[in-house]
Amino acid sequence: MLKSFFILCSGADKNLLEGCSEGEQTKYVGIGATVFFTAVMAFIASAYALFTVFDSVYPAIAFGVIWSLLIFNLDRFIVSNIRKRERFGSEFLQATPRIVLAIIIAIVISKPLEIKIFEKEINTVLLKEKNAMALNNKKEVANYFKSDLDKNKAEIATLKNEITQKEKEVNTLYETYITEAEGTKGTMKLGKGPVFKEKIAKHNLASAELDTIRKNNLIKIAEKENQNKTLQADLDKKVTETQPIIDGFDGLMARINALGKLPSLPSYFIMLLFLAIETSPIIAKLLSPKGEYDYKLEDLETALKTTLEQDKYQRSLLVKTSAAMHDKVYQDIAEDKQLYDLQRKNATNLLELQSNNFLEKQKKTL
Template structure:
């Protein structure tokens, strides 16, 4: 009887399978489906695996977007949360990272989906099925959480930016107060280091200012009961003012070196203080990071909204796993089983299902590799034959040597002595 090859486009009298498009075949590949079998299964099987692949592809795409945004948030130049222009070099690097991250999550999801079986082949999910799928479920939960957080901070970006700017200003004010206090304490320590020179000079300057004001008031007639003019009192006040100024000159002359050093170090402190004030905004803007934005996102959205977003991504991520556990066996599964059995038969592999029980009483399959056993048998037989031939050759050699001895014992002994 002549065998005819089957074409997927071949029409049956009872069923006509629609042609698959390129998008559908791509999504089959995302779900780990076998195109050869799906094109020979039912349309419902094709739709199931297309939807499954769509979820896997969408998860990878969302992971890529979330990873790229997280990368940009971490490595962008930090500044004001409100006025923060786009940094295009970081955008370019974020795109590269997002593509790599998305492909990595896509392959992990693809592995999770393809390695998840159909359980017992019924719609019910049993405890045993959940236990076997638990590692994949935990991996899916971790992936969902890594995707949800960057998406969450992007959803509430406006509210986060406002709240973050408030924190930056608060941080700036706190840092400024610390800088002022630190340098004020340093200036006091500096003055203490030079003893009472600075205090004595300050007091002397204050006395000069008071005397100068009194002399000016007297000349202008502002003093009570005294007319304007350069009278005896004015001359006395002028003499007192000149005396105080002379004392200041003598004081500066006696303590000139110390005063110069003191003023020099004070100026250095003021310059350092101004430099710290200049770094104030830069340090406050450094508060603009991924962790801080996640914290603010939780404050802005609240516990329940944040939990809802995370659960939504968990549902998307875990749907393919539970979906496969709930699938019943269909034409595609029977075709896959038939394919596996044919491949085993082709390579000489025999599996006897539930053939024996182990020490825990669990039924195990017995796998027989006929091709390997055949090769082993051939090797064993060839080895045995070689042993028999070697044994026969040794026996014949012994008989020949014994005949030489019987025919000519003396000559045999001489030949041995010559060999030695």
């Protein structure tokens, strides 16, 4: 059963091959097995490639089946149509389109399996790229909010500095009226004189102003700090919202780019391996010697071609003979005197009738 299946995969005529030797049948079983396993490899590669795109098993399997059937049918068709000729160059020229297509297919289907084989190394590259993207994203988001945050911080610093300056002024006035009362500075007189009262009045006024400034500025500072908290919350929210996009940066294109950043030699050899697999059905047919099956197939084809050419030649002779016979028959008829007299009489009667009919019409118009 397996042998019959592989013969079917090879595209060979089963009935014709059954009359060949066991070795000839084994050759085509091998060619059919190569075609089949090439389709299996195409299914695995294409299914994995689509799985990395859709992250779903069912679309990947469906596409993999379609792709493998396409490759199977293409390989089977080309292998079955390659005829063993006297010159290898003619055979190779016949197989050239499939070889070119095999190169393209090998490059396409080798990439997904390379991605799977070097998955750990690719994940490392992607992790570095994601970390760099996350840092850049935080910087970009921070730069977006930076102007508002810096403005609020500068205003808070100004408000606090205003309170500090006023506190220094009040402390200075406090020290002035105390030293005036002690007689260590100012008028140098001990006691609470007019100058003392003037200085303590300035201090009390400045202290009242300080309370007012402190009260108003603290309210403003609280508002600015709340605004900063809101801005910081918006910044964190923006970073949190964009992080899933960065975390999802592991699609097919991202992995192909990451694969390109790894050493290229292993990928090159894997691609060559798939190229060898893809071209193996064609190579197997090209390298196989002309065998019993090829001779029998050639015999059938040449026999059919000879029969068709004979039939065509006979039909052309039949046409020529029939034409010659008809020409002679009509020539003999044309030379018959009795038939000529009859034809002349009938033509005369016809002309008379036409003339009489024309005359009647002319009379009616008068």
